[in-house]
Amino acid sequence: MLTVRYETWGLQPGDLVLDAGAGFGRHAFETARRGARVVALDYADDEVRGTRNTFAAMVEAGEIAPERYVAVLRGDATALPFDDGVFDRVVTSEVLEHIQDDVSAVAELVRVLKPGGVLAVTVPSWFPEKINWMLSDEYHAPKSLGGHVRIYSATELRAKLATAGLDVFASHHAHALHSPYWWLKCAVGPRNEDHWAVKRYRRFLEWDIVNQPPWVRTLEHALDPALGKSVVFYGRKA
Numbered sequence: 001m002l003t004v005r006y007e008t009w010g011l012q013p014g015d016l017v018l019d020a021g022a023g024f025g026r027h028a029f030e031t032a033r034r035g036a037r038v039v040a041l042d043y044a045d046d047e048v049r050g051t052r053n054t055f056a057a058m059v060e061a062g063e064i065a066p067e068r069y070v071a072v073l074r075g076d077a078t079a080l081p082f083d084d085g086v087f088d089r090v091v092t093s094e095v096l097e098h099i100q101d102d103v104s105a106v107a108e109l110v111r112v113l114k115p116g117g118v119l120a121v122t123v124p125s126w127f128p129e130k131i132n133w134m135l136s137d138e139y140h141a142p143k144s145l146g147g148h149v150r151i152y153s154a155t156e157l158r159a160k161l162a163t164a165g166l167d168v169f170a171s172h173h174a175h176a177l178h179s180p181y182w183w184l185k186c187a188v189g190p191r192n193e194d195h196w197a198v199k200r201y202r203r204f205l206e207w208d209i210v211n212q213p214p215w216v217r218t219l220e221h222a223l224d225p226a227l228g229k230s231v232v233f234y235g236r237k238a
Contacts, residue, residue: 135187
């Protein structure tokens, strides 16, 4: 499930890309498939190991050329272990809402980006996220260890990106059909994976991801501006 629109991000074959907070690698893998060279970084050791193993399997299977897999490493987004102006493109997806010092993280992401390079940032949208927080204290910090520490408004995130030196040139919402899933989970308890309604809705989402039926895509695109679970911003470094 991809949140970033690659045509808006402007990815080119051969680009050197940082996926900061890569998780289990959904954007990192797609970026490599499209011909870029990828460095994936995450703070969680298990996710680093999982992403590293998947990249190795992709190379072994011939799905990507070996040079597209540059590195997978553990690191902190507020203190990136890279020189200034290294990467052609940077993506951070559903990460900043977990970081207390998000201003430092944004500054670091911009620092390692080349002049003219583009940063793609995704965070939870204000309206769906607000409902999640209202439904359950266990969804967010401090009760949820490692949970979300803030709810972004689009204005706040755009201002923080601009202050860090980016020209924010595009934005959109995504994953409207995932918002009701999280509202449902929060209503019954975020950790209650066995509730019948949660299981049924999850099966629908998994079916949609695998099959990509056109009518569902059309419905979700129509709902995204109002109900999109994520908001995405694209900013170019001067």
